[in-house]
Amino acid sequence: MQSAPRNPTRVDKLRHYLISQEGVLFFIMLVSVLLLATRTDKFLTVDNLLQQGRFMTEVGLIAIPMTYIIITGGIDLSVGSIMGLAAIVLGWSWQTLGFPLELAIITGVLSGTLAGFVNGLFIVRVGVPPLIMTLATLALFRGLAEGISQARSARGYPEWFYQLGQGELLGIPTQLWLLIVTVAVFGIVLARTQLGRALYAIGNNETGARFSGLTVNRYLLLIYTFSGFMAGVAGYIFVSRVSTTRSDMGAGIELDVIAAVVLGGTSIFGGTGSILGTTIGVVLIQLLKNGLTLSGLTSDATIVVIGSVLIFAILVNNFILSRRGNS
Amino acid sequence: MSDMLLRMQGINKNFPGVQALKNAHFEVRRGEVHALIGENGAGKSTMIKIVSGVYQPDSGDIQIAGQAAHFGNPREAHLAGIATIYQELGLYPELSVAENIFMGHAPMKTRLGLRTIDWERMESGAEDLLAELNIHDLDVGAKVGALNVGNRQRVEIAKALSLDAQILIMDEPTAALTESDVEQLFSIVRLLRQRGVSIIYISHRLNEIFDLADRVTVLRDGETIGTQQVADTSEAELIRMMVGRKIETLFPKQMAQIGAVALELRNLHRPPLTRDISLSVRAGEIVGLAGLVGSGRSETAQVIFGVLPADSGEIIINGAPVTINKPSEAVAQGIGYVPEDRGRQGLIREMTIRENTSMAVLESVSRYTFINRAQEQSLASQSIEQLSIRATGTEQTTNKLSGGNQQKVVVSKWLASKPKVLIMDEPTRGIDVGAKAEIHRLMSRLAAEQGLAILMISSELPEILAMSDRILVMREGRLVGEFSRDEATQEAVAHAMMSEAARQAASAAP
Numbered sequence: 001m002q003s004a005p006r007n008p009t010r011v012d013k014l015r016h017y018l019i020s021q022e023g024v025l026f027f028i029m030l031v032s033v034l035l036l037a038t039r040t041d042k043f044l045t046v047d048n049l050l051q052q053g054r055f056m057t058e059v060g061l062i063a064i065p066m067t068y069i070i071i072t073g074g075i076d077l078s079v080g081s082i083m084g085l086a087a088i089v090l091g092w093s094w095q096t097l098g099f100p101l102e103l104a105i106i107t108g109v110l111s112g113t114l115a116g117f118v119n120g121l122f123i124v125r126v127g128v129p130p131l132i133m134t135l136a137t138l139a140l141f142r143g144l145a146e147g148i149s150q151a152r153s154a155r156g157y158p159e160w161f162y163q164l165g166q167g168e169l170l171g172i173p174t175q176l177w178l179l180i181v182t183v184a185v186f187g188i189v190l191a192r193t194q195l196g197r198a199l200y201a202i203g204n205n206e207t208g209a210r211f212s213g214l215t216v217n218r219y220l221l222l223i224y225t226f227s228g229f230m231a232g233v234a235g236y237i238f239v240s241r242v243s244t245t246r247s248d249m250g251a252g253i254e255l256d257v258i259a260a261v262v263l264g265g266t267s268i269f270g271g272t273g274s275i276l277g278t279t280i281g282v283v284l285i286q287l288l289k290n291g292l293t294l295s296g297l298t299s300d301a302t303i304v305v306i307g308s309v310l311i312f313a314i315l316v317n318n319f320i321l322s323r324r325g326n327s
Numbered sequence: 328m329s330d331m332l333l334r335m336q337g338i339n340k341n342f343p344g345v346q347a348l349k350n351a352h353f354e355v356r357r358g359e360v361h362a363l364i365g366e367n368g369a370g371k372s373t374m375i376k377i378v379s380g381v382y383q384p385d386s387g388d389i390q391i392a393g394q395a396a397h398f399g400n401p402r403e404a405h406l407a408g409i410a411t412i413y414q415e416l417g418l419y420p421e422l423s424v425a426e427n428i429f430m431g432h433a434p435m436k437t438r439l440g441l442r443t444i445d446w447e448r449m450e451s452g453a454e455d456l457l458a459e460l461n462i463h464d465l466d467v468g469a470k471v472g473a474l475n476v477g478n479r480q481r482v483e484i485a486k487a488l489s490l491d492a493q494i495l496i497m498d499e500p501t502a503a504l505t506e507s508d509v510e511q512l513f514s515i516v517r518l519l520r521q522r523g524v525s526i527i528y529i530s531h532r533l534n535e536i537f538d539l540a541d542r543v544t545v546l547r548d549g550e551t552i553g554t555q556q557v558a559d560t561s562e563a564e565l566i567r568m569m570v571g572r573k574i575e576t577l578f579p580k581q582m583a584q585i586g587a588v589a590l591e592l593r594n595l596h597r598p599p600l601t602r603d604i605s606l607s608v609r610a611g612e613i614v615g616l617a618g619l620v621g622s623g624r625s626e627t628a629q630v631i632f633g634v635l636p637a638d639s640g641e642i643i644i645n646g647a648p649v650t651i652n653k654p655s656e657a658v659a660q661g662i663g664y665v666p667e668d669r670g671r672q673g674l675i676r677e678m679t680i681r682e683n684t685s686m687a688v689l690e691s692v693s694r695y696t697f698i699n700r701a702q703e704q705s706l707a708s709q710s711i712e713q714l715s716i717r718a719t720g721t722e723q724t725t726n727k728l729s730g731g732n733q734q735k736v737v738v739s740k741w742l743a744s745k746p747k748v749l750i751m752d753e754p755t756r757g758i759d760v761g762a763k764a765e766i767h768r769l770m771s772r773l774a775a776e777q778g779l780a781i782l783m784i785s786s787e788l789p790e791i792l793a794m795s796d797r798i799l800v801m802r803e804g805r806l807v808g809e810f811s812r813d814e815a816t817q818e819a820v821a822h823a824m825m826s827e828a829a830r831q832a833a834s835a836a837p
């Protein structure tokens with residue numbers, strides 16, 4: 001017998017949000033913030049929190065396409081190297097090739113986009129597993145960056161160039177505005193558009209998605225290219241923030257990004273995840289890092305605590321999922 | 328009888344939703360080649376998996392040489408002298424012929440207090456075993472991965488002999504062999520029979536059975552229909568025993584107005600399983616595509632649907648030639664495909680009924696690429712109502728549904744795309760009788776009332792006969808027969824599916 005579809009009541013909805021992955025994560029974040037605030041009075045201040053927003057923008061921007069990619073069951077390890085490559089191309093085309101700075105910025109971001117496109121092309125057309133392909137380009141793009149830079153750093157940019165990385169708009173770090181807008185736009189894209197639906201379908205069952213007539217290859221190519229683009233933008237912001245260009249920029253950032261995405265509830269096997277979760281993941285990790293350091297913890301102890309929180313959050317999530325699966 | 332080596336009686340085996348064996352019996356004498364035949368799903372595989380210890384029967388007796396036997400796992404069956412020749416599965420490609428033959432029971436020696444493999448004895452032992460099979464041209468030091476299929480099979484047989492196998496099970500051993508390899512296999516089988524080894528031989532190729540076997544047992548719907556001396560039977564009799572399956576309350580087909588040709592294939596080619604296929608399906612027509620498993624029916628469907636794009640040939644939709652290189656292009660041309668493997672190909676099981684129903688028509692429920700939830704919702708509700716899908720609502724994930732209701736969701740996904748041609752691959756496999764009848768009623772209605780052209784692949788002859796306006800038969804990648812609804816009988820279609828002489832038979836059919 002077909003029972004009539006029951007419309008969820010407001011209480012149901014509230015309960016749903018509270019015990020969702022994002023809800024639990026948010027709760028963990030609140031508790032962490034409160035605990036950290038009792039340890040040091042330098043942590044919970046508007047200035048400090050805004051400053052942290054500045055620091056987390058690069059990770060946050062890259063984490064958006066990474067969420068898309070991990071939802072499809074893939075991974076992109078090369079984002080840190082792409083970020084470094086884009087930064088170097090920016091500095092090199094401005095200082096060595098003599099491009100106008102505006103054009104150099106575009107060239108830098110485009111080089112990142114192209115790098116992502118190459119990843120996507122090999123993954124889709126040649127069928128190289130994403131892990132292998134981006135592990136290879138992790139080395140390759142970094143090597144390119146070092147080759148182009150010849151160990152020279154570019155500095156001495158004009159004043160307007162630092163506006164994005166060091167300036168403020170209405171009292172809030174400029175790049176944080178960019179992050180907020182990007183998060184909102186791509187959160188909605190994932191949740192509401194055909195692209196978002198296709199990514200979830202691919203992650204849950206790629207064969208099924210193909211057999212339903214979805215253009216799987218096109219979507220995959222698109223998100224790996226998007227990942228390169230975002231890494232390129234992050235490279236630009238990074239240069240603008242630290243006033244210099246070096247070839248080792250962004251080294252290891254891929255692990256921070258993946259940690260934030262996974263902490264945010266995106267399954268590494270694909271099929272589930274959200275931009276909201278990823279955002280909370282990014283914020284939580286940044287606040288832990290900062291708060292623990294301010295409390296006087298050494299940096300190695302800080303890493304240990306962050307690792308423990310990650311494991312704890314995943315355990316809680318699994319517990320919730322299994323409870324839900326049984327009910 | 329005293330020379331009865333294996334006796335199985337009253338064997339029952341249930342799997343969720345299906346009784347694979349019902350009170351089945353089977354006996355093998357010492358030193359005979361005993362063929363086991365039946366349609367797809369008749370229970371042959373289950374039977375040999377019970378003999379070889381892979382499955383345990385729910386009830387029934389097994390005796391080996393008069394002693395009650397119980398195999399908890401394949402190893403126990405091995406120790407009792409039962410070996411199975413799988414298609415390449417049992418071998419290690421990176422190891423040598425000798426190592427493969429003696430895997431698990433290599434001759435050992437003790438040197439300096441350590442037990443090590445006696446390589447010399449192993450190699451000479453392997454040579455002796457092969458020589459016993461009249462095989463003298465195989466290098467025992469060669470890597471198995473470098474051998475051709477026929478030689479790999481010989482290595483498997485030698486391996487079985489090294490274990491002193493009394494009963495050798497061969498499951499479709501000639502499926503991948505060339506003709507000369509088949510000849511050599513047959514002579515080895517005859518040699519083994521002379522030595523008193525019993526062979527259980529499974530094959531769809533009836534002519535092989537008449538060449539090789541002493542007796543033949545026919546299974547149908549999990550029951551033993553009978554055992555015959557091969558010398559006393561005929562192809563026609565065996566086919567008669569194999570078919571005539573029980574017809575489960577099939578829905579009476581609604582006769583439809585047959586319209587213009589909706590789908591036409593001209594010399595569609597993608598070897599090995601789609602060879603030079605030409606056929607047409609008209610609006611309102613249900614064309615049944617019959618054939619054995621592996622005859623190329625699903626592959627041909629996937630060529631049409633763009634999963635396996637064609638090497639050559641033409642696909643014509645409503646009179647216009649079209650190019651289809653991927654599924655999205657097939658969908659754009661108005662082709663829907665209800666695939667064979669519901670869980671892997673048909674559905675995204677973790678997603679909801681709503682999301683699955685709209686999967687092939689995301690464009691049409693979207694505006695500026697934003698999916699309109701309300702429109703999607705109403706599409707799903709309509710599907711639930713029209714196909715009477717039993718679910719708690721549109722937000723239920725499809726992995727919580729029964730097989731029949733899952734299938735209805737797949738069908739509703741394609742109906743939403745308003746196709747001109749619907750390919751249905753085993754549309755009622757693994758679903759219960761009630762849901763089956765509903766799917767049949769739905770197919771019939773779609774053809775008769777909406778003029779949909781349906782190409783239906785099925786391994787169940789009663790289904791093919793009951794639902795089809797016209798029946799096409801495939802064997803080894805080719806179309807080998809065509810029957811109108813009136814002239815088709817289970818025997819005739821089965822004959823075309825199995826017999827080498829089918830092409831002539833089909834053209835000579837009344």
